[in-house]
Amino acid sequence: MTDHFLLLALFAFFVSLVFAVLLRDEPRQQARLGGMMFGAFLATAFVLGWLLYPLPL
């Protein structure tokens, strides 16, 4: 399996899950924080990916 995006999403899923469960107590709050973190991971990866796209110049 060498799909970079899938691996990124899998990594983001695990990290978001653990942090959300650590930082929140109620399942609804956990789902909300985990979803936000997961989305933030993917969005950041997209933005950084496109910013770095022209490199090396």
Added chain:
Amino acid sequence: MTIKSTAADRPSAAAEPAVLVLVCLAAWLVPGAGHLWFGRRQKGLIFLVALPLMFLTGTWLQGRIFPFELSEPLVALAAVANLGIGLTWFVSHALEIGRGVVTAATYEYGNTFMIVAGLLNFLVILDVFDIGMGRK
């Protein structure tokens, strides 16, 4: 099945130091065991499944269990991070999975999964310590 997740359900008194050491040791060896010990079933079960699975995903991605080479500080630090996953590390080491294939396209991904899984378990242990101290 009831899930103890509200503040009212939690123990507020600090656990005995010996018990606390034992719980932290259990939490290191088996991710989530500390939370299960203190009755936080939902959290404990999620850690119990997610963290070893993350580590094993790393081995499946051809990641490497780093050796304790003190002459290479970054390798030694990675080894400490790997060891954070506890029993899964010992089992993987004994079964010789996680030897790493440096030429594999997913080698670095695998390393990242394995290192982060161990580091996340250190955070879980700290959370267990806080619960045991009556802070959470």
